Amino acid sequence: MTTIELLASLATCVERGKVNAKSPFPPDLKGQDGADEITVRALAEGATPQDVLTQALMVGMNRVGENFRDKKIFVPDLLMAARAMSASMVHLKPFFKSSEVRLRGTIVLGTVAGDLHDIGKKLVGMILEGAGWSIVDLGTDVSTQKFLDAVKEHPDCLVGMSALLTTTMSAMEESVKRLKEEYPATKILVGGAPLTHEFAQRIGADFYSPDPQGAVEYLNTITPMSA
Amino acid sequence: MTNDPQIFSVAAASLALTQQDIVNALGYADAPVPEYLPDMIDEALDAAEPLLDVRCGFRVYTGTDVSLSPDTLGCAHVRFSTGRIIATRLRHSTSLAVFAATIGPGVETASRRLMAEGDDLTGFIYDTIASAYAETAAEWIEQTIAAAAAADNEHITNRYSPGYCDWRVAEQHALFSLLPPGFLGISLTESALMLPIKSVSGIIGIGTGVKREQYQCSVCDMGECIRRKFTTGHIHARH
Ligand code: B1M
Numbered sequence: 141m142t143t144i145e146l147l148a149s150l151a152t153c154v155e156r157g158k159v160n161a162k163s164p165f166p167p168d169l170k171g172q173d174g175a176d177e178i179t180v181r182a183l184a185e186g187a188t189p190q191d192v193l194t195q196a197l198m199v200g201m202n203r204v205g206e207n208f209r210d211k212k213i214f215v216p217d218l219l220m221a222a223r224a225m226s227a228s229m230v231h232l233k234p235f236f237k238s239s240e241v242r243l244r245g246t247i248v249l250g251t252v253a254g255d256l257h258d259i260g261k262k263l264v265g266m267i268l269e270g271a272g273w274s275i276v277d278l279g280t281d282v283s284t285q286k287f288l289d290a291v292k293e294h295p296d297c298l299v300g301m302s303a304l305l306t307t308t309m310s311a312m313e314e315s316v317k318r319l320k321e322e323y324p325a326t327k328i329l330v331g332g333a334p335l336t337h338e339f340a341q342r343i344g345a346d347f348y349s350p351d352p353q354g355a356v357e358y359l360n361t362i363t364p365m366s367a
Numbered sequence: 368m369t370n371d372p373q374i375f376s377v378a379a380a381s382l383a384l385t386q387q388d389i390v391n392a393l394g395y396a397d398a399p400v401p402e403y404l405p406d407m408i409d410e411a412l413d414a415a416e417p418l419l420d421v422r423c424g425f426r427v428y429t430g431t432d433v434s435l436s437p438d439t440l441g442c443a444h445v446r447f448s449t450g451r452i453i454a455t456r457l458r459h460s461t462s463l464a465v466f467a468a469t470i471g472p473g474v475e476t477a478s479r480r481l482m483a484e485g486d487d488l489t490g491f492i493y494d495t496i497a498s499a500y501a502e503t504a505a506e507w508i509e510q511t512i513a514a515a516a517a518a519d520n521e522h523i524t525n526r527y528s529p530g531y532c533d534w535r536v537a538e539q540h541a542l543f544s545l546l547p548p549g550f551l552g553i554s555l556t557e558s559a560l561m562l563p564i565k566s567v568s569g570i571i572g573i574g575t576g577v578k579r580e581q582y583q584c585s586v587c588d589m590g591e592c593i594r595r596k597f598t599t600g601h602i603h604a605r606h
Contacts, residue, residue, distance in 0.1 A: 165403050214394030216404060219488040254558030258479075259494060262487070307536045307558045 146182040147196040150228065153178060154200025154270075155207075157220025159227045165220065175224040179231045189235035190242065193272060197225055201270025205353035208267070215263065222266040244272040244363050246297040248290040250282030252315055255308035260332065264300060267352035271359065284315040291323050300355065301345075303332040313343040320344050327362065329355050368462065368515055368573070372547050374424040375511065379416045382503040384496070386412065392499050393492070404492075411492045419500060420471030422551040423508040427573065429462035440570070445541045447570075450533030456524055456580060460572030464512045465545045466526070468504035469553055469566035470497060497565045505567040516573045524577045528569035529559075542568055 141149065152158075153175040156166050160176035173181070182192055204221040207213040235241040247268055251261050258280050265275045276294060278286055282301075291297060299319060303312045316328055330345040331354075340348030349355045389408045390400055434441035435458050438451045442463050449457075457463070474497035481490035505526065513523045530536040539559040543550065554562050561568065 165401065167402050211394070212398075214398070215491055216393060216401060216488055219491060220401075222487070254556060254560065256560060256564060258482075259491065262482075305536050305558065305560065306530070307560070311558070 141181075141185075143182055143185045143187040143191070146178055146185060147187060147191060147199075150175060150178045150182060150192065150196035151200035151203070154197055154221055154224045154228070155203045157217060157224050159220075159224045174227065176227040176230075179228040183231060189232050189240050192228065192232060193241055197228055197270060198272050201225060201267060202356070204270065205267045205356055209351045209353040215259075218263060218266065222270070225266075225270055243274045244359075246274045246276060246294045247300050248276045248278060248287065248294060248297045249300040249302070250278035250287060250290075251280040251302045251304070252308050253281055253283050253311040255303050255305060255311070256280045257302065257304035257332075260304065261300075261302040264302065264331065264352040264355060267356060268300070268359070271356045273359070282315075284311075284318045287315050287319055288322060291319065291326055298327045298329065298359070300329045300331070303330070303335065306334050309334065309339065316343045316345050329358065331355065368427050368429070368519055368521075370427050370429060372424060372426040372550070373515075374422065374551065375508075377421040377423055377504065377507055379419045379421065379500075382421065382500060382507060384412065384499055384503055388499055388503075389492070389496055392495050407489065407492055408496075411489065411496055414477070415474045415493060415496050415500070418471075418473030418477055420473060421469070421500065421504050421507075422471070423466070423468040423504055423511070424546075424551055425464045425466035425508060425512055425571075426546055427462050427464050428545065429573075433460065433463050435460065442545060442570070445545060447538055447541060448535070449527070449538075452532040453527045453534055456527070457570070457572035457577070459574050459576035460524065461574040462521075462572075464523075464571045464573055465542060465569075466505075466508050466512065466571060467543075467546065467551055467553055467561075467566065467568045468501065468508045469551050469561070469563050470500045470504055471552070471565075472563040474500070475563060475565050501565040501567055505569070509571060512571050512573070521573050521575055522577050523579065524572035525579050526569045526571045528567060539568060542570070 158166060158169045158174040160174040163174055164170050179192060204218060208218050232241050249261055249265050251257055265277050269275050276290060278290055287299060301312050301315060303309050312330060319326060319328060327346045329347045330340050331349050335348060337348050347358045386405055386408050428442050432443045438454045440447040440449050440454055440457060474493055478490045478493035478497060481493060509526045516523050529538045529542060536559050539555055543555055553566050
């Protein structure tokens with residue numbers, strides 16, 4: 141296989157959640173190499189770590205994000221895809237240190253104060269990671285001060301906030317307001333089941349998306365990825 | 368019907384959750400189910416069962432304790448701003464049952480632990496099972512209230528929860544003030560989140576002139592609401 145074919149096949153492994161050769165899923169790929177082995181082969185055949193990221197992992201995860209948005213796949217499929225991506229990423233990690241792999245930037249993610257919902261925000265993090273971003277996950281019940289401290293620590297970051305209850309949307313409003321006062325240039329994305337576009341606009345957030353892929357597409361418009 | 372608080376400890380077996388329920392809750396009601404899922408669901412259902420601590424209960428308010436207006440609901444010392452949709456559905460009630468149901472923290476804690484250990488998929492299946500049990504526990508208490516009402520030749524309305532149909536979640540604090548302190552072991556955070564998380568609360572109207580109805584989502588503007596998805600057939604889970 142050429143490196144181009146290997147990268148295409150790696151993208152498919154991510155899309156289909158094929159982790160490694162031992163993994164019996166999906167059944168039609170049983171016995172074949174998975175994301176783990178194909179990454180090793182692609183690097184050995186001369187693909188650069190950056191190629192692996194942009195031409196395979198990001199391609200595969202983008203399809204996953206689209207399919208998830210279109211309800212063609214569901215959370216378990218997404219989690220299998222994220223597993224496959226992680227199995228590949230393990231081989232890229234050494235190249236992050238040597239700057240041979242350049243990520244697009246950092247996104248600080250958190251569920252706002254008073255809100256303990258974790259899973260939706262975590263899924264957003266996985267898809268954004270698959271779009272080439274480094275994720276700093278602050279967890280749940282994140283106070284405004286914690287968001288402020290994280291932005292201070294990662295000055296060029298973007299911020300993503302999640303809220304699942306109308307009662308915690310006011311905490312989101314407060315956090316967005318304070319962040320914008322201190323760091324007006326920092327872009328803030330918001331999401332979560334009870335939110336609306338109008339609410340996001342009213343509180344001064346830069347973007348609202350009902351699903352993770354919407355966030356990816358917005359980020360593509362403001363920070364295009366160069367291969 | 369007695370006005371004393373009623374509390375039940377419910378055996379998991381009486382909630383009878385099936386593999387298919389979880390398949391549906393995960394989104395695959397009308398889609399091919401990945402091969403790995405059925406076994407994982409079965410294992411998770413088995414593992415979850417001993418972690419359940421299902422408690423359900425209600426308290427009935429009646430007579431002068433109940434006063435209804437076109438968009439509010441008076442219950443003892445509390446006046447809820449439920450909005451028109453719920454107030455209209457409850458308008459012929461002569462009693463109100465304030466209810467709660469919880470499955471305890473066990474399954475959710477196990478789910479979080481699995482995720483922290485890196486097994487997101489199994490953790491998510493546990494979480495989905497816990498949510499499904501919480502909804503089934505709410506159905507169980509609704510049926511129990513229906514049976515108690517039937518014994519007095521009365522009917523019940525649908526159950527309505529703060530957070531639905533224009534009824535603000537913040538009114539959870541007022542709702543819980545109508546139940547004994549620490550009811551079923553549930554506590555409320557300042558932001559009105561119930562702990563344990565996998566809990567449901569609400570109100571059911573009782574009377575001879577009330578009935579259960581289809582949800583009328585066309586009269587509400589909450590676009591992303593789960594009830595809307597349910598009534599339009601996109602999602603099969605509901606509180
Ligand atoms: C930064 O950019 C971004 C971009 C996208 C972003 C983003 C950030 N963050 C999230 N996203 C988006 O991408 C993620 C991946 O797709 C998504 O994240 P989610 O976290 O939304 O998605 C998860 C992966 C899966 N989603 C979920 O797990 C939530 C699903 C729904 C159906 C839901 C469930 C399952 C449950 N619930 Co309830 N519940 C609902 C939900 C309705 C819905 N349509 O979402 C919601 C959240 N619940 C609601 C309510 C009201 C309640 N619930 C309650 C109870 C329950 C169950 C126990 C039955 C169960 C579990 C709850 C739990 N917290 O674990 C009660 C509260 C519980 C408590 N502890 O206090 C109760 C208060 C009802 C009551 N009075 O009993 C509503 C909140 C709205 C509001 N008014 O505040 C609700 C939206 C339902 C509705 N009305 O449509 C997107 O939102």
